[in-house]
Amino acid sequence: MSSARVVALTVLSMVAFAANSLLCRVALRGTGIDAATFTSIRIMSGAFVLLLAVWVQRGRVPRAGNWPSALALFVYAAGFSFAYLSLPASTGALLLFAAVQATMIGYGVCTGERFSVLQWIGLVCALAGLVGLLLPGISAPPPGGAALMLAAGIAWGIYSLRGKGARNPTMETAGNFTRAVPFAGALSAITHMHAAFDWAGLAYAIASGAVTSGIGYVLWYATLPQLRVANAATVQLSVPVIAAIGATIFLGESLTPRIVLASVAILGGIAVVVLKGRRPANIERT
Template sequence: MSSARVVVLTVLSMVAFAANSLLCRVALRGTGIDAVTFTSIRIVSGAVVLSLVVWGQGRRVRHAGNWLSALALFVYAAGFSFAYLSLPASTGALLLFAAVQATMIGYGIHIGERLSGLQWIGFVCALAGLVGLLLPGLSAPPPGGAALMLAAGIAWGVYSLRGKGAKNPTMETAGNFMRAVPFAAALSAIAHMHAALDWPGLAYAIASGAVTSGIGYALWYATLPQLKVANAATVQLSVPVIAAIGATVFLGESLTPRILLASAAILGGVAVVVLKRQRSASIEKT
């Protein structure tokens, strides 16, 4: 794969991931769809597209994935949707990123990974940025929405940890999306009395599932083998930034001093921890 193609696919993947926040927020704020229906349509659409991608590779999804990972995927998707009933897109994307990274870094510490002094400073800086974002005040995010997004981020962190080392991540993701469909169906059945849907909401939900989730993951997993580990970690730092820019341009959201300072602390702190870790791993291999 040429370097230019790698760059293009990487950029498209990051834009797709950031666009999930924008699509969900605009759908739940500006259309008639409810959070449960949005979640279910997103999961089903993602399952269909990823299954088609895997089928096009000459493989079958039937036995791919596992139920625990599918449950984590469903919890992420549901928490994500309900959080965006009240959160701005930029704040939600930052909270999600912080929770995912905190979960993965925390797990590493739990299993015995050692952080250097500089990494501990980065980790504390990121946590301080998260606390600063959540402290009460006029520009603080709604506590309920923030808690739901943090739960979604933890679930996605668990999902990512369970998927590390997968031989065919696209097929595994397709299988997990398929297995998440019954969970989404059960939630829809429980909440059917409050279900609401219109054509714009349906379009946004399908776009979120089929394009920014399904195709986005397929592009990312196709590009990932071409990237160095440190580069892959670095580019993911761009997702909250892209989401914030998109929310400002397309949704008219304003970037408050609180979110700007929190973004700098969280993204900078995580960058120090992750990139230092990858550099150390590279040195150990040589």
């Protein structure tokens, strides 16, 4: 694969992952769809596109995935949707990214990975940025939405850890999306009294599942073999930045000094941990 194509696919993948935050936020803020329905449609449309991709690649759809990973995927998707009922897109993307990375870095520490002094400084800096973002104040995010997004990030971190080393990530992800459909259906059934949707909301949910999730994963997995592990992990630092820029341009959200300073501390600290580590984390994104 040519370097120009690798760059193009990488950029498209990161834009797709950042667009998930924008699509979810605009759907729940500006259309009639509820969070549970958005989650269900996103998971079902993502499963359809990923299964189609596997069928095109292999000529059949073998069984793949597992129920614990599917549950983690569902918890991520549901927490993500309900969090965006109150969170701005830029803040949500930053909290999600911080929680994913913190989960995976924490797992490395608990399993005996040794950190250098500079890495510990980076980790403390990132945690300080997260605390600074969440401290009460005029520009602090709503605590309920922040808690839901942090839970979504932890779930996605667990999902990513469980999927490390998968021989065919696209097939495994397709299987997990498919297995997550019953969980999403159960959520919709439980919340059916509050169910609501319109055509615009459905369109955003389908785009989030089929395009920015399904096709985004296919592009990312096609690019990963061409990237070094450190590069693959580092390039994902761009996702919250892209989401913040997109939210400013398309959703009219403002970047407060608190968000800017927290972003610098969190992303900079994580970058130090990842780049200075002997075995940087290769994570999956939504």
